[in-house]
Amino acid sequence: MSEFKHNIFEQFARIGKALSNGNRLQMLEFLAQRERSVEELARVAGLSVANTSQHLQQLRQVGLVSSVKRGLQVFYRVSSDDVVELMRVMRCVAENHLAEVGHLVNTFLTVKDELEPLRREELMQRVEQGLVTVIDVRPAEEYAAGHLPGAVNIPPQELEQRLQLLDAGQEIVAYCRGAHCVYSYNAVQQLREHGFSASRLEDGFPEWKGAGYPVELSA
Amino acid sequence: MSEFKHNIFEQFARIGKALSNGNRLQMLEFLAQRERSVEELARVAGLSVANTSQHLQQLRQVGLVSSVKRGLQVFYRVSSDDVVELMRVMRCVAENHLAEVGHLVNTFLTVKDELEPLRREELMQRVEQGLVTVIDVRPAEEYAAGHLPGAVNIPPQELEQRLQLLDAGQEIVAYCRGAHCVYSYNAVQQLREHGFSASRLEDGFPEWKGAGYPVELSA
DNA sequence: ATTATGTTCAATTAATTACTTGAATAGTTA
DNA sequence: TAACTATTCAAGTAATTAATTGAACATAAT
Numbered sequence: 001m002s003e004f005k006h007n008i009f010e011q012f013a014r015i016g017k018a019l020s021n022g023n024r025l026q027m028l029e030f031l032a033q034r035e036r037s038v039e040e041l042a043r044v045a046g047l048s049v050a051n052t053s054q055h056l057q058q059l060r061q062v063g064l065v066s067s068v069k070r071g072l073q074v075f076y077r078v079s080s081d082d083v084v085e086l087m088r089v090m091r092c093v094a095e096n097h098l099a100e101v102g103h104l105v106n107t108f109l110t111v112k113d114e115l116e117p118l119r120r121e122e123l124m125q126r127v128e129q130g131l132v133t134v135i136d137v138r139p140a141e142e143y144a145a146g147h148l149p150g151a152v153n154i155p156p157q158e159l160e161q162r163l164q165l166l167d168a169g170q171e172i173v174a175y176c177r178g179a180h181c182v183y184s185y186n187a188v189q190q191l192r193e194h195g196f197s198a199s200r201l202e203d204g205f206p207e208w209k210g211a212g213y214p215v216e217l218s219a
Numbered sequence: 220m221s222e223f224k225h226n227i228f229e230q231f232a233r234i235g236k237a238l239s240n241g242n243r244l245q246m247l248e249f250l251a252q253r254e255r256s257v258e259e260l261a262r263v264a265g266l267s268v269a270n271t272s273q274h275l276q277q278l279r280q281v282g283l284v285s286s287v288k289r290g291l292q293v294f295y296r297v298s299s300d301d302v303v304e305l306m307r308v309m310r311c312v313a314e315n316h317l318a319e320v321g322h323l324v325n326t327f328l329t330v331k332d333e334l335e336p337l338r339r340e341e342l343m344q345r346v347e348q349g350l351v352t353v354i355d356v357r358p359a360e361e362y363a364a365g366h367l368p369g370a371v372n373i374p375p376q377e378l379e380q381r382l383q384l385l386d387a388g389q390e391i392v393a394y395c396r397g398a399h400c401v402y403s404y405n406a407v408q409q410l411r412e413h414g415f416s417a418s419r420l421e422d423g424f425p426e427w428k429g430a431g432y433p434v435e436l437s438a
Numbered sequence: 439a440t441t442a443t444g445t446t447c448a449a450t451t452a453a454t455t456a457c458t459t460g461a462a463t464a465g466t467t468a
Numbered sequence: 469t470a471a472c473t474a475t476t477c478a479a480g481t482a483a484t485t486a487a488t489t490g491a492a493c494a495t496a497a498t
Binding site for chain 1: 222223224225226227228229231232233234235236238239240241242244245281282283298299302305308309311312313315316317319320323324326327328399401
């Protein structure tokens, strides 16, 4: 095998290596929502700070994340939209080819009377026509860092008490961090149990943004 | 972290693990051209048969390849187009974020007077209008297993002697195994040195097929 | 200057990975 | 049946990886 060929595949493999650890993938999903300091990321990911730092350096070495130092803290973010796209395609392949993923989804993410999730393009149209109420069921700080145009932020634990404020006549679409984030599944189930017409967006905010759809920031 | 969340990222990581080795990625590229027996794959990849077999089993365990036994031999192939798409996106991310890839490309794949490669859609149109001669510079067996409609097969070592048979008045587009396959780069350079107007397709046959464009089989 | 904070580095350990070697298995041919 | 072929399995080795621990470093606050 030629020198070039050997080397180029070794380079591609570096990207694979970076994606070969569950904790790193989870970190990437958190970072795709908004930038985080090492400490914050360690907390949400449930890892030690040193371990988190080392994972982040691996991700940075292959360019999947970038970092900025502000004061005492170092903030990390995904370095571009194609990282989100890579994760999305990987998810897709995993869903199509790993029986275990289907099993996990069926066990933990069941929504009564299965309804197809809404595709991005479809949601965009309905939003423009004012036909839907879009709710963002992520934590407030993630919503603040960017969300779908006109989406209302209702973190999971607040949904119950805010049900009566929702327009019962209009269809509700929920989204969260990504295609396999439990929040939106739970929200849809809860809404349906209360008689709302609710469904999920096919994936989350990072994919929406990455696909070039408009994004809104909190003031 | 919830049980589900932990497990689902571990599953996604299995796909990353499968893609974390240069030899496996090379094997996937070979398999994306056409199915191969273990022995043949071992030969083209320059690995021992036992080692190749083990790599193939890893790929099969996560569903990236599938196998069929015919007689004494076991034939492997990529299990679906989304595997090709995953490789394509990974390549893309590597090219955008790893300086080493750019360096390798510049060192080994330089084509005099850099010309933008042709995008698939563009080539499709020109083919339909009969404006281009498309040449497939892969080995004959790969061409036989599927190629672009109307493409002529000219393996690298035959190009020199078949130059005069090409229409000097028409633009020539070369393609091979993928975006970083040396064959098409070399072919374009060689053609240009002989006064032809030549360029490369942006990537190779697997990506063309995977994107749903028409494919031709040898009789 | 001294102290406190957030991050990274360095050393260690246990687990995993790539590869080799030789044996075992399944299917084919003589 | 026996010999042959292609593939897989099993055992062993060297290298790599994830995670822990505690020290080191940089920056900010006192």
